[in-house]
Amino acid sequence: MKIHIKNGRLIDPKNKLDTHQDLYIAAGQIVGIGQAPAGFTANQTIDATGMVVAPGLVDLSARLREPGDEYKATLKSELQAAAAGGITSLACPPDTEPVLDEPGLIEMLKHRAWQHNMARIYPLGALTRNLDGQTLSEMYQLTEAGCVGFTQADRPIVDTQVLWRAFEYASTFNYTLFLRPEEHFLARGGAAHDGEVASRLGLKGIPSAAENLAIASILRIASETKTKVHLCRLSTAEAVDQVRQAKAKGLPVTADVSTQHLHLTEHDIGFFNAHAHLKPPLRTTRDKEALCKGLKDGTIDAVCSDHTPVDDDAKLLPFAESEAGATGLELLLPLTLKWADLYKATLLDALAKITCIPAQILGIASGHLSLHAAADIVIFDPEQTWQVTPGQLKSQGKNTPFMGLEMPGKVHYTLLNGHITYHGH
Amino acid sequence: MYNPQLDQHKKLKHLLTIEGLPKATLLQILDTAETFIGVNEREVKKVPLLRGKTVCNLFFENSTRTRTTFEIAAKRLSADVLNLNVSTSSQSKGETILDTVNNLIAMHSDMFVVRHNQSGAAHFIAQHVPDHISVINAGDGRHAHPTQGLLDVFTIRRYKPDMHNLRVAIVGDVLHSRVARSEIHALTTLGVPEVRVVAPNTLLPADVHKLGVQVFHDMQAGLKDVDVVMMLRLQNERMSGALLPSAQEYFKTYGLTPEKLALAKPDAIVMHPGPMNRGVEIDSRVADGAQSVILPQVTYGIAIRMAVMALLAGGHNA
Numbered sequence: 001m002k003i004h005i006k007n008g009r010l011i012d013p014k015n016k017l018d019t020h021q022d023l024y025i026a027a028g029q030i031v032g033i034g035q036a037p038a039g040f041t042a043n044q045t046i047d048a049t050g051m052v053v054a055p056g057l058v059d060l061s062a063r064l065r066e067p068g069d070e071y072k073a074t075l076k077s078e079l080q081a082a083a084a085g086g087i088t089s090l091a092c093p094p095d096t097e098p099v100l101d102e103p104g105l106i107e108m109l110k111h112r113a114w115q116h117n118m119a120r121i122y123p124l125g126a127l128t129r130n131l132d133g134q135t136l137s138e139m140y141q142l143t144e145a146g147c148v149g150f151t152q153a154d155r156p157i158v159d160t161q162v163l164w165r166a167f168e169y170a171s172t173f174n175y176t177l178f179l180r181p182e183e184h185f186l187a188r189g190g191a192a193h194d195g196e197v198a199s200r201l202g203l204k205g206i207p208s209a210a211e212n213l214a215i216a217s218i219l220r221i222a223s224e225t226k227t228k229v230h231l232c233r234l235s236t237a238e239a240v241d242q243v244r245q246a247k248a249k250g251l252p253v254t255a256d257v258s259t260q261h262l263h264l265t266e267h268d269i270g271f272f273n274a275h276a277h278l279k280p281p282l283r284t285t286r287d288k289e290a291l292c293k294g295l296k297d298g299t300i301d302a303v304c305s306d307h308t309p310v311d312d313d314a315k316l317l318p319f320a321e322s323e324a325g326a327t328g329l330e331l332l333l334p335l336t337l338k339w340a341d342l343y344k345a346t347l348l349d350a351l352a353k354i355t356c357i358p359a360q361i362l363g364i365a366s367g368h369l370s371l372h373a374a375a376d377i378v379i380f381d382p383e384q385t386w387q388v389t390p391g392q393l394k395s396q397g398k399n400t401p402f403m404g405l406e407m408p409g410k411v412h413y414t415l416l417n418g419h420i421t422y423h424g425h
Numbered sequence: 426m427y428n429p430q431l432d433q434h435k436k437l438k439h440l441l442t443i444e445g446l447p448k449a450t451l452l453q454i455l456d457t458a459e460t461f462i463g464v465n466e467r468e469v470k471k472v473p474l475l476r477g478k479t480v481c482n483l484f485f486e487n488s489t490r491t492r493t494t495f496e497i498a499a500k501r502l503s504a505d506v507l508n509l510n511v512s513t514s515s516q517s518k519g520e521t522i523l524d525t526v527n528n529l530i531a532m533h534s535d536m537f538v539v540r541h542n543q544s545g546a547a548h549f550i551a552q553h554v555p556d557h558i559s560v561i562n563a564g565d566g567r568h569a570h571p572t573q574g575l576l577d578v579f580t581i582r583r584y585k586p587d588m589h590n591l592r593v594a595i596v597g598d599v600l601h602s603r604v605a606r607s608e609i610h611a612l613t614t615l616g617v618p619e620v621r622v623v624a625p626n627t628l629l630p631a632d633v634h635k636l637g638v639q640v641f642h643d644m645q646a647g648l649k650d651v652d653v654v655m656m657l658r659l660q661n662e663r664m665s666g667a668l669l670p671s672a673q674e675y676f677k678t679y680g681l682t683p684e685k686l687a688l689a690k691p692d693a694i695v696m697h698p699g700p701m702n703r704g705v706e707i708d709s710r711v712a713d714g715a716q717s718v719i720l721p722q723v724t725y726g727i728a729i730r731m732a733v734m735a736l737l738a739g740g741h742n743a
Binding site: 194195196198199200201202203204205207271272313316317318319320321 | 635
């Protein structure tokens with residue numbers, strides 16, 4: 001299959017390219033930029049007039065719910081959602097049932113995902129067996145099976161000695177730890193930011209200190225054990241400051257923020273809206289602004305969807321009893337564009353945070369449009385708006401606090417390895 | 426602002442929380458309750474306002490006192506009353522809240538009185554009932570207990586009619602108290618200029634001052650020259666642990682004794698939502714003393730609940 005993408009605005013953050021050039025694809029690869037290789041005859045021509053042609057997006061965290069939670073979502077439904085959202089590579093956390101803590105499970109998941117041929121999936125292995133926070137997982141063998149890093153997802157390692165050993169062991173092989181910083185005891189039983197809204201609504205709070213203390217410990221241990229750490233889903237202003245200082249000291253630390261936390265605050269809980277029940281909790285306006293600015297100045301490296309499809313029944317409960325999380329694959333691009341618009345970031349800078357930078361954090365080859373790279377591409381109209389409706393979302397999870405809102409940026413084509421995985425209007 | 430308790434004509438549709446209700450609505454409830462005081466003192470204590478209606482007391486959390494006052498209130502309005510203790514039946518069999526509610530709707534209930542241990546449960550149920558059904562929150566987690574807040578301001582108004590000239594202290598476990606939150610909203614909405622909360626930091630919610638109250642840690646200072654002292658109940662399981670070291674120390678620091686009460690205005694009244702822990706948050710000499718209005722609170726509770734039900738059922742011609 002040979003494809004000619006013509007008249008588009010080519011934006012490739014990794015190569016600092018923002019130009020009007022055509023793209024030529026053959027045998028799954030980019031074979032020409034601006035100029036067709038000799039003898040190239042396209043089987044298909046895509047007219048990208050008025051559209052942006054960019055690397056397929058890379059998402060640092062998407063729960064696909066397989067194995068075990070197929071009533072929430074399936075690989076098929078979620079990989080279709082990824083394609084519809086322009087995402088071609090995604091990392092998935094191990095908090096499935098069973099937990100992704102054995103090489104066989106990783107191989108099976110990769111194999112099943114590959115059969116769908118809709119996106120590349122990169123499992124994050126469980127840092128401890130069954131995520132129990134006590135026994136280290138077989139990190140070396142899990143890496144051989146395809147894991148790109150290790151994480152506890154939302155489960156804690158309460159025992160600081162185990163935490164220390166986990167860092168030491170991971171650093172032996174130069175693996176990256178993906179940690180969502182939350183001090184277990186301070187956060188225990190909480191459902192919302194410990195502030196004005198939780199106090200009014202009578203919800204048990206999770207103080208900002210739960211995150212800030214955890215970051216302080218993680219950074220200290222990372223520095224002592226020389227371990228590469230990626231901090232997932234920052235939510236507080238102080239967290240951004242701590243990461244900024246750690247980076248200034250030269251620590252090998254990176255960080256991400258979810259699309260939800262770039263746009264929402266505790267006030268979006270309104271009258272107990274369970275769709276605004278997220279982990280970490282939505283915090284104050286001041287926190288949100290610090291996250292947005294931290295993303296702009298590069299303190300926060302990347303944006304992720306933190307895609308967490310939840311079935312309707314699990315949201316049809318009083319706030320604190322409802323399951324936390326929001327569906328997000330199809331909103332990663334629009335909400336990143338919205339942030340870029342609000343904080344005056346260029347398209348090139350904004351796209352970097354959902355393409356080459358997360359790819360670099362995961363240590364994978366995706367996220368750019370270099371010659372001979374795999375043709376993972378998204379073509380979208382940045383000006384076209386669309387409304388978030390349950391019918392519009394391909395994901396089986398319809399749980400999002402953005403339901404009903406207008407979104408900027410409509411994906412028209414997604415290509416994986418040179419074949420079209422999504423075509424919308 | 427959107428308020429799920431009001432219909433498009435700004436008429437009360439559910440009573441879920443005092444927060445956000447217009448002052449006029451609160452006054453209407455209080456004034457309606459005044460007219461029911463007489464009914465409760467008559468020999469035949471019944472009016473036909475809710476005849477033919479079914480009120481369902483849906484209690485997911487155990488309570489005898491509150492349920493009983495709602496039951497009496499509904500019966501005095503001539504309603505049929507259905508009492509359901511869900512904590513001991515369906516939920517232990519795995520039925521969800523909505524399943525339970527839908528079953529009761531199918532039995533043609535007209536009004537739900539709901540108590541649940543989760544904040545927001547009453548809002549949740551109100552969102553999922555058909556249009557003709559009203560929901561009254563009888564306590565949801567730490568969030569709200571609006572009829573208690575209303576009966577408290579009703580009691581205050583009876584003893585201290587000039588609400589614009591009052592200093593009120595709420596003392597005790599504000600953090601876990603839905604009563605405290607409803608009292609604060611009722612008092613501030615009715616224009617009480619100074620509402621104080623008196624408690625140790627472990628029993629105060631974050632940013633509590635944003636609810637419009639002044640924070641005191643020293644009970645002596647907090648009670649100085651107040652007109653009303655509203656005590657809160659301290660749950661047994663919170664008396665010793667990480668929140669408080671012991672019931673004795675709590676009584677010493679935040680228990681209401683005659684000596685501490687002497688710092689308030691001489692004609693100050695003492696209130697408590699019950700049930701009381703004598704010797705923990707309140708000294709018996711105060712609880713049973715001349716300034717205590719704790720038993721009248723209970724009496725007024727019935728009139729307030731009658732008023733709320735009558736208004737929700739559509740028009741009360743007092």
